[in-house]
Amino acid sequence: MADYSIQELMIVAAAREIRDGEVVFVGMRLPITAYGVARLTHAPNAVGLFECGIVRYGPADGMLYTMGDPPNQLGAAWATGLVQVMSLLQRGRVDAGFIGGAEIDRFGNINTSYIGDIENPTIKLPGSGGAADIAAMSKRLLAIMNHEKRRLVQRVDYVTSPGYLDGGESRKKAGLDGGPAAVITDRAILRPHGPESELHLASVHEGHDVDEVRGHTGWDLKLLPELDETPPPTAEELAALHEIDKDGFWRG
Amino acid sequence: MIEKLVDLRDAIAEHLRAGDKAVLGACLEPDVPFAATHEIVRQGLRDLNVIAPISDASTDMLIGAGCCTEVTGAWVGNVSGGLGHNYRRAYETAEPHKLTVHDHSNFSIGMALMAGAYGMPYAPMRSILGSDILRSNREFRLAENPFSEAGEPVVLVPPLKPDVAILPVQRADRFGNNHHWGSRGLVFEAAMAAEKVILLADEIVEPEVITSDPSRVLVPGYLVSAVCHVPAGMHPSPMTGRWQRDNEFFNEYHRRSRNRQGFLEWLDEWVLGLPDHAAYREKLGARLESLRIVGAAPAAETNFAAA
Numbered sequence: 001m002a003d004y005s006i007q008e009l010m011i012v013a014a015a016r017e018i019r020d021g022e023v024v025f026v027g028m029r030l031p032i033t034a035y036g037v038a039r040l041t042h043a044p045n046a047v048g049l050f051e052c053g054i055v056r057y058g059p060a061d062g063m064l065y066t067m068g069d070p071p072n073q074l075g076a077a078w079a080t081g082l083v084q085v086m087s088l089l090q091r092g093r094v095d096a097g098f099i100g101g102a103e104i105d106r107f108g109n110i111n112t113s114y115i116g117d118i119e120n121p122t123i124k125l126p127g128s129g130g131a132a133d134i135a136a137m138s139k140r141l142l143a144i145m146n147h148e149k150r151r152l153v154q155r156v157d158y159v160t161s162p163g164y165l166d167g168g169e170s171r172k173k174a175g176l177d178g179g180p181a182a183v184i185t186d187r188a189i190l191r192p193h194g195p196e197s198e199l200h201l202a203s204v205h206e207g208h209d210v211d212e213v214r215g216h217t218g219w220d221l222k223l224l225p226e227l228d229e230t231p232p233p234t235a236e237e238l239a240a241l242h243e244i245d246k247d248g249f250w251r252g
Numbered sequence: 253m254i255e256k257l258v259d260l261r262d263a264i265a266e267h268l269r270a271g272d273k274a275v276l277g278a279c280l281e282p283d284v285p286f287a288a289t290h291e292i293v294r295q296g297l298r299d300l301n302v303i304a305p306i307s308d309a310s311t312d313m314l315i316g317a318g319c320c321t322e323v324t325g326a327w328v329g330n331v332s333g334g335l336g337h338n339y340r341r342a343y344e345t346a347e348p349h350k351l352t353v354h355d356h357s358n359f360s361i362g363m364a365l366m367a368g369a370y371g372m373p374y375a376p377m378r379s380i381l382g383s384d385i386l387r388s389n390r391e392f393r394l395a396e397n398p399f400s401e402a403g404e405p406v407v408l409v410p411p412l413k414p415d416v417a418i419l420p421v422q423r424a425d426r427f428g429n430n431h432h433w434g435s436r437g438l439v440f441e442a443a444m445a446a447e448k449v450i451l452l453a454d455e456i457v458e459p460e461v462i463t464s465d466p467s468r469v470l471v472p473g474y475l476v477s478a479v480c481h482v483p484a485g486m487h488p489s490p491m492t493g494r495w496q497r498d499n500e501f502f503n504e505y506h507r508r509s510r511n512r513q514g515f516l517e518w519l520d521e522w523v524l525g526l527p528d529h530a531a532y533r534e535k536l537g538a539r540l541e542s543l544r545i546v547g548a549a550p551a552a553e554t555n556f557a558a559a
Contacts, residue, residue: 051358052280053435065332065499066281066308066490073434073492074549081436082280082305083366086359090379113355118388124343126329126336129306130358133379162382174382175405 004233006186009205010144011037011241012233013184014098017142021045022095023088025134030144031098032064036244041237049088051130053081059244086130089137096181097138099131103156104145106198106219108163108180110135111156118158128160135161140181147185153218167196188213193224203230253459256479257426260529263450263478264291268416271299273324275417276314277307278365278442280358281331282434282492283420284310285452287485287529293317294524303365303414304328305358305438308489309505312336315351316515317523324354324412326361332499333506338515347512355389360409362438367411368445375409416477417446420486421470422494424453428476429462430469434492443470448477452485454494465554482529484540496543 004012007030014034018024020043026035027050035048036059048056050067055078062071073079088094101110102125112131115123135141141163145151163180164171171179183190183199187208193200201223204213214221233241258266268274276292277284289310292300301322302311308331314320315328316338329336342351356364363375376397386392391410396403419439424430430451432439443449449471456479462469473479484491488498509515526532533540 050435052282052437065497068279068281068435068437069490069497070492070545076435079433079435079492081440082358082438083362083441086362086379090359090377113384113388121344123335124340124353126339127325127327127353127355128357128383128385129327132357132383132385133359136379136381136383158388159382159384165382171382175378176382 004238006205008233008238008241009230010184010186012237013189013230014142014144015041015237017140017182018043018046018096023047023049023093025049025051025089025094025097025138026067027051027098027130027134029100032059032067033241033245034098035059037237037240040240040243047077049085049094051082051086053085054079055085063247086133089133092137094138096140096142097134098142098144099134099161100144101131101161103151103153104143104183105153105156105163107165107167108141108143108183108192108197108199109156109159109165110143110161110163111158113160114158116157131161135163136176137178139178141179142181143183145183145185147187147213147216149216149218152185152216164192164197167198187216189230191224198222200224201227203228205230206232253427253473255426256428256473256476257456258478258480260287260291260452260480260482263480264288264295267448267450267477268292268297270297272415273301273303275303275414275419275442275446276310277304278417278419278439279435279437280306281308282490283439283486284308284489285418285420285485286310286487286489287452287482287532288418288450289313290523290529290532292319293519303361303412305361306331309333309336309502312338312509313519315339315342316348316509317519318348321349322352322354324356324361326356326358330502330506333502337506337509341512354391355385357383357385360385360392360407361412362441363409364412365438365441365445367409368413369441370444372411374411376406377409378406380407381405412445414442414446416448416450417442418450418452419443419470420452420454420491422491423455423457423461424451424479425457425459425462425473426479427459428473428479429459430473430476430479431462431465432470433468440470443475449475451476451479452482453479454483454485454491456481464556466556467554484533485529487536487540487543494545496545498539498543
């Protein structure tokens, strides 16, 4: 097996989705680290937005448990309010946004609110936070998930964060542009494809295979023609990652 | 000017009532007024509608302690720990009581408070289009933008006017004038929308300190009902330039609140068994001192001279 962890591969894969010069809603946890890696490697001019009201030109120096921690305030490009930063989304000035979730379906809709019925759920999840806004208003939505059959489902119980809704033109009809561009899991990367914008298998991580990935997906996962193995992290990417996450907190 | 410096116990007793809509922290993860959360629990206030975009673990405590029967917010849980156990127990099994949730996104609760703050009849927004938040929270209206040719959909958000907003700030004078810096989340909108504002000041300073930099003022003291001197009143959440986050405290709360009995024991140890926040700080002792930010990264001098 490779000399990198699956968490490291996911962070690096997420970092590669950020292009140089882009404005990116970073959110929490793993994507914060991915932004830092992108900034230190191929995207030195990527701008990072945090919904608490922070804009940064580079990753914080120091461990972040939450986006509002003191290291993220020090040296920020802008320390302002939530309305100001999230208005950049609604204004159409955000290229990409990262979110996670408990459940995602074949059209990239994400649920972080209710498993089961709204009135009588089996699990009450924390809710949207900024995820609904980021999913609706980013030009490209990037989702990070654990790849389990109970999480990658045919249809989510509750659409907290809209993907392509019912597929086809339904997202546009709801008044939204953009949409999911990639779903990065611990087994594979999925991307929307075809007129329905259904999620297809785009690449499989080293050590995993197509049948296994399809077996852990709750819908009949179709393959992209150019399906390949996810490129492993380069030495440069790993070095950047170790510099960002010195204690290995998010890589575990 | 009117002196507004009071003890936190008196501020809560005077300004907060059962059934109130109360903002407890609006800065997202930093500056959650846990000292006020604890005092509300000690005074046994009931039926609060807690308004908060996130308010790390504070809302979960109030639910578990039986103080909060409604939540208006975007996210309830424990940011670094995970799900909110009391929140889940209340919503899923009505323990210790039934909980009503008014679902929002971060931006929609921002728009609701902004509409309240600016006296707007409603705020139009787009970023919860397509979300089932419109299905589970019937307070929103879906309309057509009258200025668009194709009748584009728009969400109308009703204004939110909290009875009270309780907000930590780095420093204030005894008249309630204050400085708050770092990211602000929805602190400004909450302070402007609320009928009453209670400040937890990490430090009380002379009025000249505040007037030396009027650009750093959150809202002027005349809009503040009470200011309480509570050093580290936001512990275990962080405060820019003052206190680091006590991550392990959140994790311990998460572990111990996993079942009802464990939560009640935690609550006895850290809240009900202590008379006030001074005793809480004393119990934290060296642990709290280790979180104090001792480094210096001062802002550049800013000149307000008139001639």
